Amino acid sequence: MNPTNAQDQKTMMNTFKDRFGAxxxxxxxxxxxxxxxxxxxxxxxxxxxxxxxxxxxxxxxxVDDSGNLKxxxxxxxxxxxxxxxxxxxxxxxxxxxxxxxQNGMDHSGxxxxxxxxxxxxxNRQKTLWLWEKIAEHFKGNPAIAAYxxxxxxxxxxxxxxxxxxxxxxxxxxxxxxxDGDHIIMMESCWDAGNLPHPQEYGWTNVVYEYHYYPWxxxxxxxxxxxxxxxxxxxxxxxxxxxxxxxxxxxxxxVEDAWKNTLSTFNREGWHWTTWTYKVTGSNxxxxxxxxxxxx
Numbered sequence: 001m002n003p004t005n006a007q008d009q010k011t012m013m014n015t016f017k018d019r020f021g022a023x024x025x026x027x028x029x030x031x032x033x034x035x036x037x038x039x040x041x042x043x044x045x046x047x048x049x050x051x052x053x054x055x056x057x058x059x060x061x062x063v064d065d066s067g068n069l070k071x072x073x074x075x076x077x078x079x080x081x082x083x084x085x086x087x088x089x090x091x092x093x094x095x096x097x098x099x100x101x102q103n104g105m106d107h108s109g110x111x112x113x114x115x116x117x118x119x120x121x122x123n124r125q126k127t128l129w130l131w132e133k134i135a136e137h138f139k140g141n142p143a144i145a146a147y148x149x150x151x152x153x154x155x156x157x158x159x160x161x162x163x164x165x166x167x168x169x170x171x172x173x174x175x176x177x178x179d180g181d182h183i184i185m186m187e188s189c190w191d192a193g194n195l196p197h198p199q200e201y202g203w204t205n206v207v208y209e210y211h212y213y214p215w216x217x218x219x220x221x222x223x224x225x226x227x228x229x230x231x232x233x234x235x236x237x238x239x240x241x242x243x244x245x246x247x248x249x250x251x252x253x254v255e256d257a258w259k260n261t262l263s264t265f266n267r268e269g270w271h272w273t274t275w276t277y278k279v280t281g282s283n284x285x286x287x288x289x290x291x292x293x294x295x
Contacts, residue, residue: 003280009097009109013060022065033076039083045277046087052145053089054247054273055080058097058109059130067126074137081143090145092185092273093134094247099123102153114155118163128174135179146183146207147175148247153187159194160187169201185209185245192238207271208239211248214257224257228264235268244268248275250286 006012016025045053055077062073077093084091097109100123104114117123131149138144149171153164168186175184187209188194195208212231217223235244246265249272251257265272279286 008106008111009058009060017065037080041278042083042087042089046089051089052092052271052273053084053277054092054094054148056094056096056151058095059099059127060097060109062130062133069133081138081141085143089143091143092146092148092247093138093144094148094151095127095131096151098150099126099130102150104156105152108151118155118167124167124170128170131171132174132178135175135182138182139179140181144182146185146245148185148187148209149175150187152189152211154189154194159190161194165196165201169203172201172203172206181205183207185247187211187247189247192235195238195240197240198242206242207245208242209245209247210235211275212246212261213248213250214252217257218252219254221254221256221260224251224254225260228261232264232268235270244270246270246272248273250275 004012006015013025013029016028019025020028057077061076062069064070081091096107098117100116100120101108101110101112101114102117104110104112104116110116117127131147135147149168150164153167154160155163165186172184175182183205184203185207186195186203189209189211192208192210198204198206210231212228214224214227217227249261251261262272274288276286277288
């Protein structure tokens with residue numbers, strides 16, 4: 001979604017700061033963000049019948065270079081949530097990038113070895129602190145559907161395990177200390193067996209989230225159908241009675257695969273959001289609006 005050639009968001013932030021200073025950097029980024037998503041986009045998704053948006057953000061959207069909340073930390077999120085509310089659309093707050101990165105991948109905002117969150121007590125505490133602040137701010141807001149606490153947190157895109165589950169529990173407890181009502185989402189993020197039974201940690205009012213990308217069948221409708229069928233079997237055998245949310249998926253450019261995937265999700269009673277509504281650049285098989293225009 002970011003049209004620079006930087007390897008990740010942190011690199012972009014640091015490069016702009018070195019060139020122009022922190023204030024000018026923040027202004028440049030704000031101008032881009034102001035024009036990337038506008039009120040027209042809210043009208044577009046409302047007209048499409050969308051009822052929920054999974055909104056990605058990183059800690060860099062909310063804190064300054066010293067690690068303190070920005071003076072206007074909540075202004076853009078509040079604007080987004082309120083415009084969604086006015087159109088009857090819920091918002092899932094998706095922490096796509098935590099302090100130090102929860103996976104070490106470019107889409108987390110920082111490329112590294114993937115251990116700079118879990119292995120760094122300072123980054124862990126700052127992430128817990130930030131979720132507490134988010135929960136305090138949005139407590140009682142009926143337009144917030146859920147807190148999606150860490151995007152794809154397996155190290156270097158691996159599956160989640162005890163390391164992630166224990167940290168989920170830390171975040172869960174920090175949120176629940178100030179907000180007992182909102183749904184909390186835990187990501188697997190690939191298979192249902194990569195999450196524990198919620199009773200193991202005493203979690204309640206949670207949703208388990210999965211991301212489905214049939215990379216081995218990008219152009220094959222039958223191949224994608226087999227992939228999705230395997231996920232149905234997986235969740236049926238591991239769901240623990242927890243609601244299912246497919247937070248990211250695509251069927252690329254294969255129309256029949258889209259029809260099968262969506263009908264399967266709906267038949268199974270799974271909630272879902274695609275990745276993604278809009279992008280920049282030429283990688284347009286990710287973009288929902290481009291797929292509609294192609295038809």
